Amino acid sequence: GGQRQRVAMGRAIVRDPKVFLFDEPLSNLDAKLRVSMRTEIKRLHQLLPTTTVYVTHDQVEAMTMADRVVVMNQGLVEQMGAPQELYSRPVSKFVAGFIGSPSMNFLPVRLEEADGTLFVVFEDGNRMAIPEARAAAFRSHAGRAATFGIRPEAITLRQERSGFVPFDAAIDLVEPLGATTMAYFSIAGTEICASVEPEESLRAGTTVPLSFDLNRMHLFDLETEQALAVH
Known part of the structure; x- marks a missing residue:
């Protein structure tokens, strides 16, 4: 064949x-x-x-x-553009989940604003401040639920990099791939995947400081699944 x-x-x-x-x-x-x-x-x-x-x-x-890539869903064009444009600026949850390997992680969140700072609040109570450069695009959605998207490569185990907000998380599964390692975690009952640098100390059951680069986060409407802002 x-x-x-x-x-x-x-x-x-x-x-x-x-x-x-x-x-x-x-x-x-x-x-x-x-x-x-x-x-x-x-x-x-x-x-x-x-x-x-x-x-x-x-x-x-x-x-x-x-x-140029045309992403189609149920016979309709979801988005058209250069490959990197679709990867970096997906217009919908479908495109975000389809482009990229491993695919983007999705978590249910709520947007809350306090003292002029916009936060994403996860179902387990963890909250992270959205960087001001990104917050302006989402501020009109404060008080609403949304779907939070973050790519595995935008998650790190290092705390010192600026723009990263660390919190402790337990590793469920480790997949060594040589040049990189896939580490799986559960946050509020939802499994997420992180693409991290290979470290021999990584093993299932250990707790590590997990960090999200919120400068590379995405938010999607719960009903329409469209991106709340395409940066």
Whole structure:
């Protein structure tokens, strides 16, 4: 199946068409071959500047190969833009959860304002002050519930970096991946994943100072699931 797919792609390319239409052309390939073919297709696209419409359910393929990504949900366009734009400024919870690997963490929160400072309050009572540079965009939603989004790479175990608010959390699971380590925690009954630097001392059952970079947080409306502000 994989060989037939690659032959079919080759036949399409040598005809020198005005537009390429690829519908999940790498779906039958094994993981290693998918990576090499992904690179080869991108190299060919740079060599043959032909407009290419590429359909995939693999967000890594979309992010690495596309100039512009169109994210569709139930047949409707959720967002269109450059890969990094969709990653950094998702317009909805669906896009935020689809783009990025591992996917974004989501937690139910409530926005509260006290003495001119805007806070996100988690269900376990933990509260964090939103940096003023971000607070202005969310201030009109004070007093309302929302969905808090934070990417695994915006979570750290280091306390000294500015903009990070630490609190103690127990590790549920550790997945060493070599260059990075995935650590899983539970906050108010919701599992979250943190992508942290590999440390031999990390193990399940230990408590560590967990920090969120709130300069990279996202908030979504509970009903519409649209982003409250796209920064």
